[in-house]
Amino acid sequence: MGHLVTLATCSLNQWALDWEGNKDRIVKSIHQAKAVGATLRVGPELEISGYGCLDHFLEADVYLHCWEMLEKILTDESCHGILLDIGMPVAHRNVRYNCRIVCLNGRILFIRPKIFLANDGNYRENRYFTPWSRPKYHEEYYLPRRIRNLMGGTIKVPIGDVLLSTPDTCIGIETCEELFTPDSPHNQMSLNGAEIITNSSGSHHLLRKLDQRIKLVLDATAKNGGIYIYSNQIGMDGDRLYYDGCSMIAVNGEIVAQGSQFSLTDCEVITATVDLEDVRSHRFAPSRGQQAVQSTAYHRIETDFALSDEKAGYIHGKSPGPARQIRYHTPEEEIALGPAIWMWGYLVRSKQAGYLVPLSGGIDSCATAVLVFSMCREVMKAIEAGNKLVLQDVQRLSGEKSDWKPKSAQEFCGRIFHTVYMGMKTQSSAETRKRAKDLAEAIGAYHVEVDIDEVFEAQKKLITTLGFEPKFKVHGGSHQENITLQNIQSRTRMVTAYMFSQIIPTARGGDRGLLVLGSANVDECLRGYLTKYDCSSADINPIGSISKNDLKRFITYATKNFDLPILDEFIHAVPTAELEPITKDYVQSDEADMGFTYDELSDFGILRKQQKCGPYGAFLKLLHNEKWSSKYGPREIALKTKRFFHYYAINRHKMTTMTPAYHAEAYSPDDNRFDLRPFCYPPFWDGWSFKKIDEEVERIERDMGMEEKS
Structure with missing residues (x-):
């Protein structure tokens, strides 16, 4: 005897503080979920405020405006007739919590804080x-007074780690990080009879990260059994991160619905009918x-709203x-x-x-x-797919009419x-x-092409006031x-x-200006191989957290898939800053200047x-x-x-002023939030960690010499 339920999850392009x-996007997703017969709608983490509010979460205004927006949703009768799982911050007993608000027909059933x-x-x-x-x-x-009034004078609702019982099933809620913890709440919830687990997330894109997220969802339902509904924000909500959507629904270890990972759609609803x-x-x-018998019980909030139809068995037009x-x-x-897509969100x-790029x-x-x-x-694909919002943005940016x-x-x-x-005539190659x-x-x-020789010479001439003329x-x-x-050249640029x-x-x-894009990659930033306040200084940087190796792979991919044969020339060109004069015997090379290959x-x-790893730990790993070890001996390593840690240390101050970059790599040197380290270091060359490395090299060489003699 089947019990068929249609469930909906969504990816929303929310914007921090865009109340x-x-x-409106939340309401739009509710309408789309209802249109396909869904009886449960799950939204992303902190969807009313936007996830990336950061220190705005310390402001009372944020909590007030969240309740005001929730009130509008609760009083909108077009949002009734479906169980809603909505995310927003809540202050309780003067403590701030990241919460899910579970609502039905204009009433709040309970509040579930993040554990x-x-x-x-x-x-x-x-x-x-x-x-x-x-x-x-x-x-x-x-409850706030405004919410009490619309709930007929109800003064309070439960807040805490509870389950929701309906006439036909039981629902548990976890939020984002809880899926990634070793003992996730869904384990105990499942043992207590929760058949549907929702997870509302604000998970950002990282290269090669999606497989980890999907594996955790599949493992949760393969081991425990059950239905897992995952919702994630999509888009750029005001920060370095891009939230990559891919909302999904899994049943017993298998994906039955999966949303797009990269999309210009502001509201994507994913549904599945399950048994x-x-x-x-x-x-x-x-x-x-x-x-299950040994597991301690959850408190259950009860509702008479059933997710499934009263009819058992076959329902025309519905199947898992x-x-x-x-x-x-x-x-x-x-x-x-x-x-x-992150750049599109920022531009719009x-x-x-x-945008402008110094090419x-x-x-x-x-x-x-x-x-x-x-x-x-991607903008053209969205237009061809009928995305009217994107077309309107294109027309506005281009200064064109609506037709x-x-x-x-x-x-x-x-x-x-x-x-x-x-x-420059002497530095730049044809x-x-x-x-x-x-x-x-x-x-x-x-495209614009200019030479900056005159500006360079004018700036250089200032140095002669010291009675000295510098040379390359x-x-x-x-x-x-x-x-x-x-540096005169790079800063002039x-x-x-x-x-x-x-x-x-x-x-x-x-009648408007352009945003300047930076183009310093993550490896150059680590080494500090850039001039402070040169072309690495820009408004935003789409590649500032992408390695040189990955950039080369991307260019190889784009050569064929974007039909750009010109890119083949860039792949085989020797990386050079072109800041020194070219002679018949010398052309500046980035890798030679740095003393490292980009792989290294x-x-x-x-x-x-x-x-x-610190210096000593990194040495042992290498x-x-x-x-x-097949390329270098212990002393070379x-x-x-x-050399790396020396240059890393003396150039750390550059990271404090780096252009905000798209976060794509787990070793990004972004100083402002991701990579919190000092920018003033003691001299490593005379320090204890380097002495330890030298002692280890001497020991290894002694042992190797003894082995050769024996």
């Missing part, structure tokens, strides 16, 4: 909220029953959905989509005229430009994307100049002279880029952040790394390790 916009808070990496929930550190405990919450009897048959095992093939994107596709909300002819600025082109491609529509990604790119090549021009032409960008290294100058002259960002739209007949920098980034 009415967030409310385990996310407090690592990009997350600082303990800064704003307190965990409900009392599993299976509940008490009374006294409660499938859960019950999956759970009929004596060993599980024994654990089959298991689906899980959709994953390759890392190259993730790079093509995540930063692109900033209300500027478009050098190298792979980093190339990757940034191609990501903007990828953004334009205008771009015919291609290149045409739209030409309206909102601008590139500028800033060369190859980089041509590559920049050809790439801009291929993607349709509005290739002309016999010292290291300090060489660096000074390079930053000033020039911002000048053009403000005036190009005016020259083209517009990536290894150090993983050791430093993900594996949490000694046992086959890739390193020691020198590389000391």
